[in-house]
Amino acid sequence: MTSTRPRRLRRTSATNAHGERQHRNVKSGGARAAVFGVSDGLVTNVSLILGVAGAHPAGTVVRLSGLAGLVAGAFSMAAGELVSMQAQRDLFERELEIEREALERNPDAERRELVAIYQRRGLTLAFASELAELMMRDPQTALQTHAREELGIDPTALGSPVLAAVSSFAAFALGALLPLIPWLVGRGNGALIASVLVGGVAAIGVGVVLGVLTGRSVLKAAARQLLVAAVAAAVTYGIGRVVGVST
Ligand SMILES: [Zn+2]
Structure with missing residues (x-):
């Protein structure tokens, strides 16, 4: 659940139809912010779900954990965005x-x-x-x-804190929902494997979109996203296996 603001300002350029390098829209990085939100939700819930699933509890426990993770994370993202953007607006004003x-x-x-x-x-x-x-x-x-x-500010484009909060909530929730879907319809090893596959494909998708949006290597971006999600999920799955559900 990291702040996306500094990354939005990253300078990018692309080539236009005449082969000239052209600036991409650097300031209104709404699309990129949304992808980062999806990525946050995905990594958070893939690792949460696998962590709980690693202890092999009943399918309903994994489902509940994933739902709680989705709602808690989405609210946390929205609240963070609301507070930070409102503070920024107040300062600018x-x-x-x-x-x-x-x-x-x-x-x-x-x-x-x-x-x-x-x-x-x-x-x-x-x-x-x-x-x-x-x-x-x-x-x-x-x-x-x-x-x-x-x-260094444009007073006509200070941005809406509420809009930013709502879009953060939606983006995180979407990312968090993907690895949860198998647990809404299934259980056991089948759901576990499906969750890993969906999480992996989604991580690659996020990387591809990020690569396109930032004008960098799509392959590298996809590999990096997949690696991050895989490491997070592997660590929490390991913890789930070791700690288990016995008290
Ligand atoms: Zn002045």
């Missing part, structure tokens, strides 16, 4: 308020600040002054420009 006040109280100093920023970017004084003048003309444009240049 406070900074925006400070900037808005500064623009109202001291527009001249703010204009000079903008000129200095443009000069540091390599513009001549004349051109930087002209550009700053244009940007400062409309209060809304001025605030957006200062937010982008000074704070």
Whole structure:
């Protein structure tokens, strides 16, 4: 259940139809965040289910554990996303308020600040002054420009905490559901083997999608996902075998 935020910002590029390298959408990594959520749910529940199944309890125990793991993990992901995005929003909004006040109280100093920023970017004084003048003309444009240049944020795209929480919940739940399906319809070794197979195929699928989305080697990404899921599942299965259900 790791945070997906830093990974969303990873820079990627792809080649367009003319063979030129083109930027992919770096900031709105919603699709990638969803895949990471699915991956988290998958790894969590494959290892949870195999850990419990390793002790060979009744099929209903494995089913209950898997369901509890799904719900607990999905809520945990959603809560984490909600709290962190709300905190980020609050911080941004406070900074925006400070900037808005500064623009109202001291527009001249703010204009000079903008000129200095443009000069540091390599513009001549004349051109930087002209550009700053244009940007400062409309209060809304001025605030957006200062937010982008000074704070590095786009005030029109702060993101919805609730939407992020709901999509995290859904993504985790989907990933967690896959290895659980065999236990909803079957039991015993059959369900165990089916769970391992479904988990493995799903891990490869996640790797393939991640590879495509990040423009990296699909084969490597798939192998890495499979390895991570396999190691986690093997460790918990081993623990389940050793610890068992006897008290
Ligand atoms: Zn400013």
